[in-house]
Amino acid sequence: MAAPLRLAFPGGAGLRRRASGALGHVGGIAVTLFMLVALTFVIGRLLPIDPVLSVVGSDADQATYDQVRRELGLDRPLVEQFAIFAGSILSLDFGTALLTDRPVLEDLARVFPATIELATVTILLGAGIGVPLGIAAAVNRGRLPDHLVRVLSLLGYSTPIFWLGLLGLLVFYARLGWVGGSGRVELYYVDIVPERTGLLLVDALLARDLEVFWSAVRHIVLPASVLGYAAVAYISRMTRSFMLEQLGQEYVVAARAKGVPYRAVVWRHAFKNIRVQVVTIVALSYGGMLEGAVLIETVFGWPGFGQYLTNALLIGDMNAVVASTLLVGLIFIALNVLADLLYRVFDPRTR
């Protein structure tokens, strides 16, 4: 029904329908984001945290307290506060963070690249190792490789990540001296390469400064490996179960009966069919990491988004919290869109 219509009016109803679909999408996103702001704002104001005390200290006199409260706009009715707040967000003004006394957007632009860098290296490790491991486990179901992968991923699930981080520091930093202790780079390399992308590994390469690059590698490898281990555990378990489901299908038996080599069946047929599911879980893991790995960022003194958001929450810094929440919301929406696009590439039925 749709096809002839589209053929008949190539620039008319089809386009209109698509446009209205896109508008609906955008409207949906806008409503989601608005609800996110409203919810965060209300929860933030209900929390028994007094941001004024964080600024003035618990010994301040009432006049100082009242003045700061007025300056923060906390003396106005909640509805008015929200109206002002939502209004300024619409004009992309997220205000100043109590936490740093700087514009929130400037803060986010500073802390977010550090988290993107860590999350990206982590997901490359996590997916790069986790997917093949999962497939290996599925193919060797019930045999030694399967058991090994199971033990490995159970450990990854059940070990507290901060403990693993500390243990890693103890062995690889303190004992062996292979990796850096904290932060993104050795202290004497701070400020050496010009900041272009905010991703230190990329910036160092762009500046062709290999010393800084290796220092950054030495600093990112341990936190990314620790986080990556947890990701490997999750991704390999999921991949294994997706794969097992496919290997039990009749087309696999048929292909084998036709004489297609097992390796080819696994990779060319079965794996093709689980790509969509694998993409989904990898995208979700990546999104989770972009929210910030608070514990790992704390253990490694990694100046990222997770620490920023947590510190902001602790002192009730609503400007920073709402902007951060919106950012996380946007990330998940973007990842959803991206996953949708990849579905279309991998699975013709969804086109």
Added chain:
Amino acid sequence: MMSWSLGVLAAAGAAAARTPRDQLIIGMNMSNMLGLDTAEYTQFEPSHVQANVYDQLVTKDPANLRETLPLLAGRFEVGADGTITFTLREGARFHSGRPVTAEDAAWSLRRARLVNKSASNQWKSWGYTAENVAEKVRALDARTLVLEPATPVAPALKLVYLAQASGSILDKETVLANEKGGDLGNAWLSTNAAGSGPFKLNRWTPNDILILDRNDAYWGEVAKMRRVVVRHIPESSNQRLQLEKGDLDVGYTLSGADFDGLERSPNVVIERVAGGGFYYFSVSMKDPDLGKRDVREALRWCIDYEGINQSVMRNYGILWRRQVLPDVVGSLPDLDYRLDIEKCRAGLAAAGYPNGFKKTLRTLSAPPFAEIATAVQATMAKAGVELTILPGNGEQVYGFMRNRDFETLVGRSGGGLVPDPHDTLRSNAHNWDNRDEAKLTGQLAWRASWYVPEVNRLIEAGVAETDQEKRRVIYEEAQGLIEQAVPFVFPISQRVDPFARSTRLIGYPADPTWMVRWEVVSKAD
């Protein structure tokens, strides 16, 4: 437990690394570094930076805090009426290259009052208003500054505060060039600095790194370190590993367990600096039971002061039970309250509570507060006083206290040591208007509704007295009266600010007033 076991492993074989000889590398949890304006932020972390990028008119010798020494003011004289005249030394320049003038100094002090943030509290309590401050604090010529009293206040007390970060002298022209909407540079100074100190602020990235560069044109002794780097290391065990390995010279925000663990490291020294304020157990006089003098007197025997100090306070405080800290004018020997359940029980029975009573106990959930609260709860229970612990974070707990909404509470008062008896008495005993609507929320005494007019009178007389010997007599008398009336706050320990430093460092100051000046620090090799 975990950090302890890790520490044992680490101690076994840390490969040696070394910080550069001409750079000082400091580890600190910088989450509390919210800004650098000396009129607004006076907490522990910013104080350490402010002390090095700014100079003050006068300074304190950390080894002898009763003495006030000249700094930017080469000389100062105290007149009979309490007027202090400062003569600025020649040759001092701001980082901008401008000479430091008396007008800069006068403007900076007035600014502390006019910005109306934390640092203005003192100026307000000394009677300075937005209207009279310009007339009372003024430059006579390029090098002479007078500080006239607005109300009678002991000049010694003012000098104590002028030596702190809030008494910093700022580059007036540079600050005003960055003023926004009449804020006297408040927003700009949060993230920038305009001082004359031995170090210049190179950069500060919140929750990451702060770099100070040596001021080679410093008027005094030029710093031995070319650079000071403060790195944000929120996790205590990580700080400890880096100290043991030699990648850090100083570690400031370690946990008690990690301080204890580091004590076994041959390359690290732990300094425990007795500072300002107390860890205390407090009761509200609004409560009909706790408001009775005899009940409070009995409860004082229900706390295991020595046990708490020996077991949980090692890295947080040292035993002290009086309202005035040791080693200041009017200090008296410590009181002798100790755990005596029988005495406590008998006292409660005599006050009409043979079976005790039930109350709530608010406390911070962090160490050592939670541990103190648990210890107090256990010993009180033996005398029939049942305390239910209500934990919370700092803003919550003190928020309830500021609203006079608590029964009993374990907390901590004070900040950097202010070596004057008025500092602790002002907060712990002075309450000049006990009505709810007076909202003297900065006063512990008001928060607990403790109101003793005679004590108020003595505190007011003490702060107005210019003669230190007469002040001593007044403060001794005030402490006698406080004990007679039985206070609402029972100090358990004097606050201690511990830090760990490398044995390579020479001359690293342990300053209880938090004005740690890094220009005197050098390295042995």
